[in-house]
Amino acid sequence: MANLVIASNSKGMSKLDGSVKNKVYDFFEKLATDDTSPKLHIEPMKGATDSRVRTGRVDLYWRAVLFRVDDKDSEPTYIYMGTWPHDDAIKLAERATLRVNPINGTLEALIGESAPADSAPPPPVVQPPSKSELSYLASVGYTLTDLTDGLGINPVLAAKAMEAPDESALLEAAAEGLEWEGSALLELATGIAIETIRENHGFVKEPVNKALDEDQQIIAALERPASKMQFAFIEDNEELRRVIEGGDFAAWRTFLHPEQRKYVDADFSGAFRLSGGAGTGKTVVAIHRARRLARDNPDARIVLTTFNATLAQGLKADLIALDPGLQIADKPGDPGVYVGGIDALGSGVLRRSGDAEAEACQRLFGHGVEFGTKRTASDAIWREVAQLIDSGLDAKLATPAFLETEYVAVVLANRIATLEQYAKVARPGRGVRLSRPQRIAVWKLVEAFRRQSQMDGTISFPEVLALAAEALCVRTERDDAYLVDHVIIDEAQDLHATHWALLRALVADGPNDLFIAEDSHQRIYGSPVVLSRFGIKIVGRSRRLTLNYRTTAQNLHFAVSVLSGAAYRDLEQGEESTSDYRSARNGPAPELISCADLAAELETVAAKVKGWLAEEAVEPESIAILTRSQDERDRFVRGLGERGVTARAVDKNAATPGQPLVMTMHRAKGMEFSRVILSGADEKHVPSPATLRNVPEEERAEALLRERSLLYVASSRARDALVVTWSGKRSELLGSAV
Structure with a gap:
């Protein structure tokens, strides 16, 4: 059987209609089975620049252009370059070349042009410019x-x-x-x-191994990292059909940048952190790494998790698209790859904890607790107890936001069960210092919160996570066993203390235990954490991706400018930088449009969307209008409808095709669109006054960082066109963005 390699610059595939693609697939099936079949008409070219070039009959009109490489140690390898009409294919094949770059060892295939000469470059200009x-x-x-x-x-x-x-x-x-x-x-x-x-x-210093003949040198070059940016072996018919039907040979499923591939394939001695700006491919690496670990050991128990259920659904869909044959685990701890949001992961772990849950309750709360089965967000309970309990706590601290963060980051993270423990515990990373009377007041509210939860039969999501983590610790102490073998985390910057406690407890500290993909500039929830406080050591095992594949250089410049002047810290409190971020794509400059009032802004947005919809090949769902709040989202949906633009509001539901989408900036996290409008970028909405209103002064700087990060996240959703609108005075967070 012949080996098949697909070249990523196969320009002839994306232009083919479905019926021709099916014929190409049939051609490849026959080629892989018997490349000598006379029906294929695999024919060399007389007078061709490269003697390896071949054409093959797809049908009477279409011909495939390939290179045949013969390795004496294996079956022949065919490198497919594309499919064209008969006469075009012949002309292109006559000048096609395949060679190993003499400087770096990378395999190069050129269609319709000759390989560059290996002669010296032109002489330098005699008079150097100023x-x-x-x-x-x-x-x-x-x-x-x-x-x-x-x-x-x-x-x-x-x-x-x-x-x-x-x-x-x-x-x-x-x-x-x-x-x-x-x-x-x-x-x-x-x-x-x-x-x-x-x-x-991954360039090599000795590109040519003289012990190998020319064809063997080509086969060896196929395995080099930079070659894999252009060439990929197709392992089976199912993978071949996916590539052909997808049409995009440069898709993330098949071709990776050498730097991305390095982090997919590498083995690390412990926890590893991969950072990088929006669109640099961290999620792609995480998905490929999950697949790689599963292929290396089909019995491995792997967890692939992220901040919420919506993002997890996307991870699961992409993982299945990458490898439909991969074993997907139903429950954490089963062989295969379990994919789920981290709250669902905590619930799944707790369901498997058995009698360990009782001891975990004792450790965490100081006594046995009968929790209800209802999981709940805790804002309403904190608000209720703050209003009903005369704790004496300052009004600016007796808020759901402050109390929830204190409960998670200090009380649950440190397994605090009594006032005495809380009065003594260190509170690193908390912006507000608390006196002893203030700690007593906070503890009164914590106890009231727990009593109210008991009466309501509820348990908050952070409590589930803390219990699950503690139950895992009990199990490990008892059985010297861990639930899983590898954990891969995407969007890790938004995780809080009990998330990290659970993740650390899931897997033993050791080789390939935790792979952490994150961007501290995209932290839009919670407060920063320091991983070493949870027994996760990444010092010396942290790298950064800098090449943006999604956003044009112009849009990237705008998004990064939103962050300028602000100081960000990573998961070890090191300075986080945007230096060296660059884009692989060019495009139009972002449009910044000032409007007299909301009505004028709606008119502007409606006109812009209508213009895009009138363009050929623009899918309506590739257009997104992003707002700071749900109220603004709903206002824009109504306002656009009144102006002849039917748009769909997106909340927790999945985005559906056929209409432009309107959603909050938070909801757009993890998504990308061809064209994006950031609406309401004025001082009344960005930063959100409601978010900052009750924030203690000591935590205001961190809250503003999150607002700035949110604008950065929203700006970087745009692949091509980015438009920013506002009415009144534009937001100070836009800064000097142009």
Whole structure:
């Protein structure tokens, strides 16, 4: 049987209609079974630039262009480049080339053009330009020789990149190159050293192994990281059908950047943190890593979790799309990959705890507790007890937000069961200092909260998590066993103390135990935590992704500018930076539109949406209007409807096709759209006055950081066009964004 490799720059696939794609699939099935079948008409090309090139008959009109590579140790390998009409395929194949880059060892396939000559680059200009005339890359300190001899970039592309006057022109040049060339040029734009770029892409110092013949060198090059940006082995017919039907050969399911692949395949001695800005592929790495661990050990018990159920549904759908044959576990602790929001994970663990729950209650609350089965949010209970109990606590502290955070971050996190314990416990990370009388007042409310929950037959989500974590500790002490083997966490920046207690208790401290994907700039819930306080040590095992695949360079600049001037801290309280963030895509500059009043803003938004809908190939559901609050969301749905634009409000329900979507900025987390309008970006709505109204002064700075992060999250949902509107005075959080 022949081996099949798909090239990601197969431009002939996405333009094919469904009937032709089915014929291509049939062609590949026959090719894999018997490549000598005369029905396939696998024919060499007379006078072709590369003797390996072949064409094959898909039908009387369509022909596939392939390279045949013969390895004496295995069956022949066919590298598929695309399908075109007969005459076009012949012309393209005649000039097609396949080679190993002599500088870095990456495999390169070119359709319709010859490989670059291995000759020296053009001589330098005799009179160097003045500093003010330097191109974008020259001003950073690079030369043409760095690009050609240092990285192996095609001399023609390298010359064009060196002439680019600014970042936008450089992005245009990068888009013309092979996948690895575009990626390397983007790293050059940030001033990264040549050797670092070579290391990031897995370039080899000795590209040619003279002990191998030319075909064997090509097979070896297929396994190199940068080659895998363009080429992928297809392992079975089901995977082949998914690739063909999807049509997007550069999709995340098949092709990964070498840096992403490194974190998928690496084994770590303990917990590992992968950070990165919005759109840098952290979630992609998490999904691929779950699959990799499951494939390495089919009996492994793996948990893939994230902040909420909506995001978890997306993770599960993407994991199944990546590998439909993967075993999905129904319950945490079963063989396979369990995928669920972290609150559901805690409930699932607690259901399996058996008699360990009773001892966990004793440790956590100081006595046995009969909890009801109803899980509940706790705001209403805190509000009720604060109003009914004369605790003497300051009004600005006797709020649901402060009391809930204190209960979770201090009381539950430290297993506090008595006033004496609470009076002595350290409260690191809490902005408000509490005197002893204030702690006594808080404890009165904690006891009242617990009594009320008992009477109502409810248990809050953080209490479920704390109980589940403690029950796991009881089980481990008793049986010296852990429930799972590997835990992978996405959107980890929004998790609080009892979340981390549960995650640490799930798996033994050791190789590949916890893989943490997060971006501290996207923390829009809760307060920052320090992982080492939960026995999770990531010092020395933390890396950052910087290449954005979703957002255009212009939109990325806007989103990052929202964060400027604010200090963010990571999960070990180190400084979090946006330096080196870059985008692989160009696009229009964001539009910032000031409106006289709400009616004018609605008119502006309606006109913009109508204009987009009138464009060819724009799917209505690829358009999103994001608001700060649910009230504003509903107001925009009504207002747009009155102006002839039917839009759908999205809450907990899944987004449905056929209409533009209107949702809160919080709801848009984890999603992406082609076109985004951030509406109501004025001082009346952003930051939210309701959110800041009752925040203690000591915690106001952290609350403002969350508001700034929310605007960053919302801005970075846009793949292509971004529009920001407001009426009245624009929000101070927009800062100098342009």
